Amino acid sequence: MTAASASLALPANRSALRRARDWAANPWARPRFLVLVTWVYIVWSIAPVIIAIQFSFNAGRSLTAWQGFSLTRWYFDDPENSVWNDPALQGALIQSLKLAALDMLIATPLGVLLALGLARWRGYAAEAGNLLMLFPLVTPEIVMGVSLSLVFAYLFDFIEPSTTAQVLGHVTFSLSYVVVIVRGRLFSIGRQYEEAAADLGATPWETLWLVLLPLLLPAVLSSMMIVFAISIDDFVISQWLSCGADCDTIPIRIYSATRAAPLPSINALAAIMVYFTIAALVLSYFLFRFLTRGERAAGKAGRSVVQDMGGFDM
Amino acid sequence: MRSGGEVQVVDLIKRFGPVVAVHGINLHMPGGEFFSMLGPSGCGKTTTLRMIAGFEQPSGGKILLDGEDMTGTPPHKRHVNTVFQNYALFPHLNVYDNVAFGLRRQRAARGDVHRRVGEALELVQLTGFEKRKPAQLSGGQQQRVALARALVLKPAVLLLDEPLGALDAKLRKQLQIELKALQQQVGITFIYVTHDQEEALTMSDRIAVMSNGRVEQVASPRQVYEEPSTVFVADFLGVSNLMQVTARGADSQGRCRIRLDSFELQAARGDTAVSGETKATIRPERVRLEPQSASGENRLPGMVERWVYLGNAVQLIVRLATGQAIQVLIQNTGDEIPFAQGTPVQVHLPADALRVLTDTGAPSPRANGSEAVPSR
Numbered sequence: 001m002t003a004a005s006a007s008l009a010l011p012a013n014r015s016a017l018r019r020a021r022d023w024a025a026n027p028w029a030r031p032r033f034l035v036l037v038t039w040v041y042i043v044w045s046i047a048p049v050i051i052a053i054q055f056s057f058n059a060g061r062s063l064t065a066w067q068g069f070s071l072t073r074w075y076f077d078d079p080e081n082s083v084w085n086d087p088a089l090q091g092a093l094i095q096s097l098k099l100a101a102l103d104m105l106i107a108t109p110l111g112v113l114l115a116l117g118l119a120r121w122r123g124y125a126a127e128a129g130n131l132l133m134l135f136p137l138v139t140p141e142i143v144m145g146v147s148l149s150l151v152f153a154y155l156f157d158f159i160e161p162s163t164t165a166q167v168l169g170h171v172t173f174s175l176s177y178v179v180v181i182v183r184g185r186l187f188s189i190g191r192q193y194e195e196a197a198a199d200l201g202a203t204p205w206e207t208l209w210l211v212l213l214p215l216l217l218p219a220v221l222s223s224m225m226i227v228f229a230i231s232i233d234d235f236v237i238s239q240w241l242s243c244g245a246d247c248d249t250i251p252i253r254i255y256s257a258t259r260a261a262p263l264p265s266i267n268a269l270a271a272i273m274v275y276f277t278i279a280a281l282v283l284s285y286f287l288f289r290f291l292t293r294g295e296r297a298a299g300k301a302g303r304s305v306v307q308d309m310g311g312f313d314m
Numbered sequence: 315m316r317s318g319g320e321v322q323v324v325d326l327i328k329r330f331g332p333v334v335a336v337h338g339i340n341l342h343m344p345g346g347e348f349f350s351m352l353g354p355s356g357c358g359k360t361t362t363l364r365m366i367a368g369f370e371q372p373s374g375g376k377i378l379l380d381g382e383d384m385t386g387t388p389p390h391k392r393h394v395n396t397v398f399q400n401y402a403l404f405p406h407l408n409v410y411d412n413v414a415f416g417l418r419r420q421r422a423a424r425g426d427v428h429r430r431v432g433e434a435l436e437l438v439q440l441t442g443f444e445k446r447k448p449a450q451l452s453g454g455q456q457q458r459v460a461l462a463r464a465l466v467l468k469p470a471v472l473l474l475d476e477p478l479g480a481l482d483a484k485l486r487k488q489l490q491i492e493l494k495a496l497q498q499q500v501g502i503t504f505i506y507v508t509h510d511q512e513e514a515l516t517m518s519d520r521i522a523v524m525s526n527g528r529v530e531q532v533a534s535p536r537q538v539y540e541e542p543s544t545v546f547v548a549d550f551l552g553v554s555n556l557m558q559v560t561a562r563g564a565d566s567q568g569r570c571r572i573r574l575d576s577f578e579l580q581a582a583r584g585d586t587a588v589s590g591e592t593k594a595t596i597r598p599e600r601v602r603l604e605p606q607s608a609s610g611e612n613r614l615p616g617m618v619e620r621w622v623y624l625g626n627a628v629q630l631i632v633r634l635a636t637g638q639a640i641q642v643l644i645q646n647t648g649d650e651i652p653f654a655q656g657t658p659v660q661v662h663l664p665a666d667a668l669r670v671l672t673d674t675g676a677p678s679p680r681a682n683g684s685e686a687v688p689s690r
Contacts, residue, residue, distance in 0.1 A: 192402040195367075196398060199394075200390075200464075200467065201419040204390075210415075
């Protein structure tokens with residue numbers, strides 16, 4: 001490989017600037033710049049969260065000055081202000097978890113059925129249906145919040161602002177996320193398994209239950225997670241449909257506390273939110289790995305989470 | 315085992331919007347036959363198969379199974395089963411559950427299911443693989459599971475959509491032989507779709523050659539290869555060495571007198587009574603090359619332009635004195651082939667092997683005059 005490579009090799013006496021540019025611009029080299037930008041972004045996004053969680057372990061009452069490490073002061077110990085002992089904070093935690101759980105359990109099945117319907121529906125009405133389904137994704141949250149509260153004030157006035165109203169509001173905008181994720185997975189599965197099942201004598205219901213749903217499992221699990229995360233995180237809609245202190249969720253509580261005199265117990269509350277979300281992520285990942293343990297060919301055990309979950313195929 | 319397995323396709327039409335994929339074809343497949351649909355991509359063979367299976371609704375026409383019209387029946391109620399191109403094995407079920415799937419839909423008893431799954435796996439030589447998942451099988455094994463899954467239901471007709479496409483050449487050849495043996499053993503009708511002419515020739519009892527949504531010819535492999543009725547069929551199966559000739563009707567011995575450029579030839583095959591501008595074809599293995607000094611009827615001078623060594627044969631590209639190049643195939647018998655590159659030779663086109671063809675209606679543009687009726 002001498003003469004050929006010699007003719008292809010770059011002349012060695014390029015200027016230092018030229019060599020530096022070539023090194024940076026080589027598309028086959030390792031993507032150093034890209035990796036750098038990604039790390040900067042990750043650090044910038046996560047640093048505030050880490051700092052907030054750090055201050056939940058603050059020994060003193062400040063949110064900005066580190067006064068020593070105390071593991072449980074703001075979680076359990078403090079008799080008045082810790083999450084365990086402050087009824088307002090506890091209420092907010094329970095309300096958030098309640099909404100998230102209900103949202104998950106209602107929006108996911110509905111969203112899966114909606115995705116199946118939209119994927120199989122042909123014709124102009126189907127296009128309209130698709131568009132309608134996408135609306136919550138593109139509508140600004142404040143518009144959603146106001147319109148939902150108007151709906152419950154004038155149209156469905158038998159429903160007061162309450163947990164019920166909040167759940168309905170959450171389910172409304174969560175549906176779109178579920179549909180988009182499940183539909184992406186449906187497209188990548190294709191019609192072949194349904195055709196095979198029908199060919200072997202399965203009725204459409206049997207096909208759905210025995211073939212499609214097991215294959216959609218990764219999308220269902222990842223959309224459950226997404227719905228949980230979105231619901232716990234939601235502020236605007238929960239506030240507009242809130243009945244007052246009893247319906248306060250964590251974000252609402254944090255917001256109102258921040259305007260008054262915030263204590264690190266707020267940080268502890270937020271940190272608990274993060275722990276729950278991470279736990280949900282980890283749990284659903286391992287659940288998925290367990291449920292599909294026979295489907296991976298030998299030697300491919302290390303596929304990434306995103307690949308396995310099959311979500312975000314928007 | 316159901317008797318029959320006779321499929322009839324009557325005036326079947328399929329349109330996708332403005333595009334007509336299948337132009338009103340008629341096919342009849344008697345029970346127990348290995349019937350292939352052969353053609354290039356887009357010729358409508360897969361669409362026809364899917365309509366027989368029930369995955370597409372015809373735009374017109376009927377499909378009959380053992381005399382019964384099943385055009386309106388949904389796929390899960392038809393007594394036909396399909397082996398798909400990419401097998402479509404359920405990835406979340408193991409081999410046993412995959413094969414048992416159809417039996418369980420029929421609510422068969424547990425012991426029955428167990429026995430029949432065992433028999434099916436034995437038929438495809440995969441006993442012992444019950445617990446494996448499809449992802450843990452090789453391509454050939456997956457294909458066999460797909461076969462077992464379809465055959466265990468004892469359908470009257472088995473539809474196969476290019477099932478060997480994803481396998482390497484050696485495995486494909488091996489499985490071609492196995493599939494044919496299997497069909498003869500089980501005795502049901504196989505309807506096989508492929509674009510590989512070798513596959514179709516090797517396995518089929520009869521072949522339907524299709525092009526652009528129409529059936530060009532339906533005949534046995536031998537007839538389709540040696541007696542192609544249209545230019546398309548001649549060209550699709552093997553090499554056709556098509557020559558534009560002027561025909562002048564049959565002589566006293568029933569052979570067609572044709573003129574290729576300035577050379578007079580006799581063609582004993584095909585539409586010998588035709589006259590006017592038409593095409594003649596000869597298979598490369600029937601052309602005889604002789605030393606330059608040879609003479610006789612149906613001989614014209616040429617020169618060997620190129621040699622291609624194929625292992626079991628040698629392919630020579632010979633430029634005729636008319637300017638046209640034809641392919642000649644000489645089997646490798648171990649003897650030296652005396653026609654090196656650049657040698658002038660005498661090309662003998664035996665009248666017995668020379669076939670007069672008439673064009674089909676569609677694509678090829680016609681020279682003026684030829685109005686011969688296409689033979690089917």
